[in-house]
Amino acid sequence: MDRIFSGIQPSGEIHIGNYVGAIRNWVQLVNQYECIYCVVDYHAITIEYEVSSMQRRILETATILVACGLTPDKCTVFVQSHVPEHTELTWIFNCVTPIGELERMTQFKEKSKQHRHNINMGLLDYPVLQAADILIYKAGYVPVGEDQTQHVELSREVARKFNARYGETFPEPQVLLSTAPRIAGTDGQAKMSKSMNNAIGLLDPPEVIQEKLRTAATCPHRERRSDPGHPEHCNIFTMHTAFSKTDQIDHVEKGCRSAGIGCIECKELLSENMVEELSLIQARVREINEKPGYIIDVLKSGASRCKTIATAVMDEVRQKIGIKSDW
Ligand code: TYM
Numbered sequence: 458m459d460r461i462f463s464g465i466q467p468s469g470e471i472h473i474g475n476y477v478g479a480i481r482n483w484v485q486l487v488n489q490y491e492c493i494y495c496v497v498d499y500h501a502i503t504i505e506y507e508v509s510s511m512q513r514r515i516l517e518t519a520t521i522l523v524a525c526g527l528t529p530d531k532c533t534v535f536v537q538s539h540v541p542e543h544t545e546l547t548w549i550f551n552c553v554t555p556i557g558e559l560e561r562m563t564q565f566k567e568k569s570k571q572h573r574h575n576i577n578m579g580l581l582d583y584p585v586l587q588a589a590d591i592l593i594y595k596a597g598y599v600p601v602g603e604d605q606t607q608h609v610e611l612s613r614e615v616a617r618k619f620n621a622r623y624g625e626t627f628p629e630p631q632v633l634l635s636t637a638p639r640i641a642g643t644d645g646q647a648k649m650s651k652s653m654n655n656a657i658g659l660l661d662p663p664e665v666i667q668e669k670l671r672t673a674a675t676c677p678h679r680e681r682r683s684d685p686g687h688p689e690h691c692n693i694f695t696m697h698t699a700f701s702k703t704d705q706i707d708h709v710e711k712g713c714r715s716a717g718i719g720c721i722e723c724k725e726l727l728s729e730n731m732v733e734e735l736s737l738i739q740a741r742v743r744e745i746n747e748k749p750g751y752i753i754d755v756l757k758s759g760a761s762r763c764k765t766i767a768t769a770v771m772d773e774v775r776q777k778i779g780i781k782s783d784w
Contacts, residue, residue: 461486461633462596464495464537464587467514468506471521472656473731474640474649477699478602482635484526486600492532493594493763494522496756499537499544500586503579504572520752521659524741535759537590542767546589547582549774553618554585554611563607571652588612592619592627593767599630603638604648623777637699641692645674660739663732670728675720676713686713686720693724700730 463483465475486492496518498511515536522534537543559565559581569576587608591599592615599609609632616627641648642655649656657669676691678684688694688710697709705726712718745751775781 458491459598460594460596461490461492461598461600462591462594463600464497464590465518466501467496467498467518468501469651470658470660471518472649472651472658476659477637478635478640479600480525482600487531494527494532494534495537495590497537500583503583505575516752519756520742520745523755524738524745529755533759533762534755535763536756539760540763540767542593542771543589545771546593546774547586549778550585550589550615553622554615558611559584584608584611588615591630592616593770595628596630597628598633600633603634606632626777640695643669643673645692659735666732667728670724682719683716685716688713693727697727700727700734
């Protein structure tokens with residue numbers, strides 16, 4: 458069975474962009490592939506963060522993944538730092554990765570602007586750690602949102618460079634995009650992201666979701682109720698395609714184009730569907746939180762499974778690069 462790897466940062470509340478762009482797709486893939494999903498805590502320390510809340514955020518993120526359906530009987534969920542071979546392989550990959558490739562990464566450029574006073578090596582090296590995450594398991598497929606495709610491309614290049622220098626070892630992993638690979642924020646412009654303050658949280662209560670949607674940006678070309686709208690330019694419509702049923706999407710699209718329905722009605726329908734889907738996840742989160750130690754056990758057994766694979770691959774890598782000794 459082909460192997461899948463993907464990861465998510467424990468950097469604050471998980472939002473619906475993470476959910477429809479990645480997590481929901483991860484759940485669908487568990488039946489066809491051997492899936493490994495990771496809470497990437499070492500990636501999250503490349504920007505300023507609150508040390509005292511890190512443990513809570515790691516556990517919260519893992520809880521959400523399991524609540525979404527990534528249960529231990531179907532796939533492996535673990536924490537990156539629990540398998541230190543990820544960072545060990547990163548060092549080796551650093552020695553085959555051209556700095557120029559890292560400097561041209563869009564996310565590095567964006568984060569360098571956002572965190573002007575903390576442009577650290579980790580920020581530049583971020584995609585190499587990501588390549589090590591994927592390749593330490595020799596994963597063939599990586600389900601991510603659109604913003605991560607460039608990083609997965611880089612991991613292909615890292616695999617190529619390593620293989621060319623040391624002999625065929627790693628596959629070139631391929632991106633798998635979901636049907637909603639880029640969700641804009643409630644501002645309707647920037648990508649939905651916790652740091653932009655434009656996110657709808659997966660754990661937001663119904664009234665918060667309703668309020669965030671009520672005030673969210675719609676089609677910029679529709680100023681009055683009587684103007685026909687352009688669903689292809691409206692982020693609310695994109696969200697409908699992710700949360701509503703086919704006949705509802707059809708109804709909204711036709712209604713918007715003909716000015717048959719207004720933005721308020723359209724948002725109310727979306728709000729209902731979103732609340733319905735998220736409330737199931739929220740109920741499961743509550744259930745999991747009532748079982749003390751459950752998530753920790755899931756993460757421990759996940760790490761132990763991953764450690765077995767990672768140790769074997771690191772052995773092979775050390776051998777190939779001439780570092781393995783028989784002393
Ligand atoms: P992260 O934590 O930023 O996001 C997790 C996943 O959510 C997707 N995503 C979105 N999809 C659609 N619309 C959005 N607005 C949106 N925002 C986020 C991301 O594309 C991602 O798939 N670098 C990765 C984590 C990582 C990783 C890996 C991924 C570390 N190692 C190895 C794959 C393989 C990241 O920051 O994801």
